[in-house]
Structure formats: structure tokens, C-alpha cells
Amino acid sequence: MDAAWVPLALTLKVAGWATFFNLFLGLGTGYALARWHFPGRDVLDAVLTLPMVMPPTVLGYYLLVLIGSQGPIGAWLLQHFGIRLIFTWQAAVIAATVVSFPLVFKAARAAFETVDTQLEDAARSLGVSEWAVFFRVSLPLAWRGILAGLLLCFARALGEFGATLMVAGSIAGQTQTLSIAVYEAVQAGQDHTANFLVAVTSIVCLVVLLSAGRLLPGRVAPRA
């Protein structure tokens, strides 16, 4: 049943990398917007949330314009490093990262906003460095909300279709993720393969959502 395992492995790889990148990108921007007040913060928040509400094909088009071999980033990479991003699995990672970013960013911002800033002040006044305040107070108190966001991000990245198809295409064994393989199987009339792929996708997504549900902030133990 290679027809299923190859796209499944590729999908897990792409979603895993996308989640890994968003751990840093989403956490950083979420913390910055929760703690720093600066003009244009609301606009920035809206722009960063756009990937959640825009059609994936529109995002895919933006990405194509940016990282395509004619685009500013794509041309620069090709010229200086000989790297051609478009129609590679790395392009699929970029697409999945962008599309699922708001889920981590939003969750992280909300989670950091629930952390009492007075606790951070208390830690500072006890002589603890700014980085230590983050890792010893802010992050431990916000991690449940962030983890829930990361799981949703992973689930969203697993199912990513539109933007991925635009920038990574559908090369079997290379860039053909589960959701694209389902589409191809149905188009080709391979009902057996399609059934199997759909079942695998549903089970993986269900497991992720159940895990996320157990971590949502409502379940946090009461605090003093």
C-alpha cells in the first residue's frame, strides 16, 4: 500500500517541520504582541491573522510570487545559492507554515495575556534575568494554551491543500501530500486508495484534536 504510506510520511514530515517553525515564530510574535504596546499593534495582529481567513489559493499565489524563480526571494536564492524552492517538499513546508501560523500566534498571544504581569515583575524584583523570567514564569504558565495551538497548527498543516498545490505541485513521492493524493486518487477513479487515504487522514486529525482538547486552557487547574 505504498500509495498511502509515501504521502502519509511526506505529510507528517511537512506538518512536523511547519509546526516546529511555528513554535518559534508563533511563540515569539505572540509574546511580543501580548507584552509590548506599540502603535499599529492591532493592524499587525490583523495582518498576521490573515492567513487564517484568506483562501489558501490566494496565499499560494502570494508565495508563488515571492519564492518563484522570478520572485524577489526565489530569484535571490537561485542566484546566490542555486536553490530552486518551487515544486519541492520544502516549498510545501513554507506553505503549511504560513497557513497554520495564526493558530499558534493567536493561541500564544491569548495564553501570554492570561499570565499576570505582576508575577513577571515579582521575578524581576527577585533578581532574575529577563530571559529567565520568560522561561521560568511566563512560559510555564502559558504553555498549555500554546501547546493546544501547536496541535491545532499540526492538524491544519496536515490537511493543507490549496497553497501547497500552488507552490509545491503534486509530484508523486516528492510533493504529493495526503490531501493532494486523495484528490488525485478520486480524479483517477482509484476508490480503494482514496478510501484508505481518507480513513488515515481522518484518524490522524481526530487524534490530534482529542489531544488538543485535553490541553485547552479551560482544563487548567485552579490557581491561587
Next chain:
Amino acid sequence: MIWEVVLKKLLRQGDSSFELDLRCGSDAQRLVLFGPSGAGKTQTLKMVAGIVQPDSGRVAIAGRVLLDSARGIHLSPQQRSLAYVFQDYALFPHLTVRQNIAFARQARGRTWLNPAHDVADDAVDRWIAAFGLQSVAGHQPHQISGGQRQRTALARALVNKPAALLLDEPFAALDKPLRQRLRDELRDLQAQLQIPMLLITHDDDDVRALADEVVHLHAGRVVAAKEMASRPLSSWPDGPEKAPVRSVHGSPAP
């Protein structure tokens, strides 16, 4: 001079704003800043601790300058080594009583990891014993009583031998009998440690029980404070006319 506090800051509360313009100097070991809520007491204490930035000012405790905006001196809260006890104690909810007290013990808090549950530290053990917290040392803050929380917050603040102790309404969250007992405890503790203490309150009883000297604060201004005897009036930044009114709590201004 133990306390030298000159602070200016425009404070915003909702739509209204008022200017906190506070000057006081004192040789009292136990100085109490007294005033109604909204007078700017907590903001003052936070500026002394370095958590809130004043627009301008000067803060020195026992001759050590923590802030002098005119000379560009501005120590971070970390560098001030003051003990701050917050009104609701601000205990770390994810850590046990022992971990809270040991929070800033290792390497002066430079590590990115919190202390272990069974962290071994003589000073922490001594404070746990001194405050009778042995039975709850492994508990989290939400599992212990108000008095135990207050003692934990005090122990956490004092375990690093701070230069001074700052207390924000330390008894407000407690019931009356407990309040009286903890006031006595705090007075004895201060006498024993000989550490300068600045306490803010709106409770008369706190003033009576704890104040060597009291500064009255109203709408961001000192309305009656002991004059800085050792300092000529002309040395106040804005000239003598803005110097504090000469008065000591309990007796009218001469």
C-alpha cells in the same frame, strides 16, 4: 539618610490623569506611606522597586543611589536587590512553597530552570522553619492559607538578604485577628534583621503598629511628612517652596 525618594510621573487611570509629585526623605527604619486608595501609593512603591519608570526622580536607600534621572543613573529591578512583597503576594502558582522561596537562590537567578521540588538550601530551610512552613513546603500557593501565603512571600523576599523591604498593603487580604498577629511578627522580624522597611497602607492600625515615621500621601502629593533635617531646603530640585510640609504623624505642623 535611609530613604530619599523624589518622584514625578503623570499617572493615567481610565480617562482621568493626575501628576504624582512626591518628595520625602527620612531616617526612619520603618517608614509607612499612608493614604487613601488612588493616592498613588502602589505606583510609588513600584517606582522605588524599578518596576514602573517615573518621568523623573531620584531614589536612594541608605546612601545607595538606585535612580537619578538627572545623572542618568537607572538601575533595573534586578540590580536594586530590594525585597518586594506584593499586595496579593504574587506567588508563582506553578511552584511549591519551597520552590517559591528558593526561586532566586541559585547563581543569583541566572539559570533558566526553576529550582527542583526538593531543592536543598540551608537559607531556604531556615526561613521555612522560622515561619513554620515545614508542613506546607511541598504545597502550591492555592493549597495554603492566606497567612501562610504572606509568610511565603516574605520568606521569598528576604532569603536573598535584600537591601530593603518594600511591602504593598501586606495585611489587606487577611482577616482581623490574623492581621494583628502578623503585624507583631513583622515588627519583630524587622527589629531582628535591622533592614530598612517601606510599607504602604490605607489602614490606621498598620501605622500605629509599624511606623517609626509616616508620610501622608494624597492625590499624588505628600501632605505631611517629616522634614529632611540633614538637608538644606535649597537643595530640593525645585527650590525650597516645594519642600515637604514639616510634620510628624500624631502632632500638628509647628
